[in-house]
Each structure stands twice: as C-alpha cells, then as structure tokens.
Amino acid sequence: AVLREIEGGRSALMQRPQRPWWRRIVVPVVTLTVGVGLGLLVRGYAGQRLPGQSLTGGQEMDRVTELLAIGRSKLATDATGAQDAYQKVLEIEPGNAEARTYLGWLVVLDSRGSGDAEQLQQGVELLRTAVEADPTYADPHCLLAVATGRFMDPPDVATALPEAKVCLASAPPADLAPMVQGIIDRSEEHTSEL
Numbered sequence: 001a002v003l004r005e006i007e008g009g010r011s012a013l014m015q016r017p018q019r020p021w022w023r024r025i026v027v028p029v030v031t032l033t034v035g036v037g038l039g040l041l042v043r044g045y046a047g048q049r050l051p052g053q054s055l056t057g058g059q060e061m062d063r064v065t066e067l068l069a070i071g072r073s074k075l076a077t078d079a080t081g082a083q084d085a086y087q088k089v090l091e092i093e094p095g096n097a098e099a100r101t102y103l104g105w106l107v108v109l110d111s112r113g114s115g116d117a118e119q120l121q122q123g124v125e126l127l128r129t130a131v132e133a134d135p136t137y138a139d140p141h142c143l144l145a146v147a148t149g150r151f152m153d154p155p156d157v158a159t160a161l162p163e164a165k166v167c168l169a170s171a172p173p174a175d176l177a178p179m180v181q182g183i184i185d186r187s188e189e190h191t192s193e194l
Helices: 004-013 023-045 063-074 081-094 097-114 117-133 140-149 157-169 177-193
Strands: none
Touching: 004 081, 063 081, 063 097, 063 117, 081 097, 097 117, 097 140, 140 157, 140 177
16 A cells, blocks of 8 residues: 555656756857866966976066076176176167166176276166166166266266265165265265365
C-alpha cells in the first residue's frame, strides 16, 4: 500500500517545465565568451617576465633609465664610460637634463685636468643648456656655480653667485651644498673688502 501511495504521488507531481532550445545554446556560449574575455584581460595586465627582471615581473627597464644608471655608476670611477652613457642618452632624448648636466660636468673636469679653456667653456655651455632644459633641477645650477666660480680664470661671479643661490634654494645634493656655499661666502667676503 505504501508503495502504491508513493507511486501515485510521483505521478501527481508537477512536471519540470522544458527550457527553450535557444537557451541551452546561449547560456554556455555567453559563459565561454565572458571567460575568454576575462582571461585575455588578465593576460594583458599581467605581462611577462623578461630577462633581467625579478620573479615578480615588473616593467622592462627603459633604455634611457638604464643608460642614466650606468652613467651614475661610472661617474666617479670611469669618466669615459660615464660620458659615453650620457652621450647615448642625449642621442635618444636630446633634452634630458640629467645627461646634459653630468656630461657638461665631466667635460668641465676634463678641461680642468688639461687646462683647455675652450673645453671648459663647452662644459659650461652644456651646464647652461641643462639649466634651461629643467630649471627646477638643482644639480645643473650647483655645478654651473662651481664651474664658473671656481674653475674659470678669472671667476665668472656674475653667473656663479645667482646659480649658487638657486642651487641652495632647490635642495641640492648634500655633497655639493658645501662647495656652493663656499662660493657664496667668498663672493660676500670679496664684496665686503671693496
């Protein structure tokens, strides 16, 4: 009797409605399309690991950034290598203030060793163009003040003093600040003697 009751109940249950045939096709196609789209989006943002990059990936090092890093690393130990790196930066990006600044400074230092006044003037001109390229960058102001105030004979106080003041007002590198302050102090001593 129980089995007949159960059997009778099954036949009394409502039949599950049939879904239209187009729904059976559209739902999987939409799901697949969304999945593929999201996969492509993730791939586009994830990038790939290139030689020289860390395991976490990261952006490929820009050639200018790489050359500037090489120039900085060779600045104190390999002046010729640093000059080559800065020249290459200027070939790629002619208005790069850092490359102009330190290439000019290296030319100034070379001229000081050789006593070549024309080469000194070329270095000073490079420093001037670096100031023009980025007036907010402290380094060319500082190095231009040192080059014109200490290395020129006679010193170009008309250039050195204003550049030294701009340098000190622009948060200069710690190693340049004392040299630049010395130019201002000597200039003030000289004017007080007059």
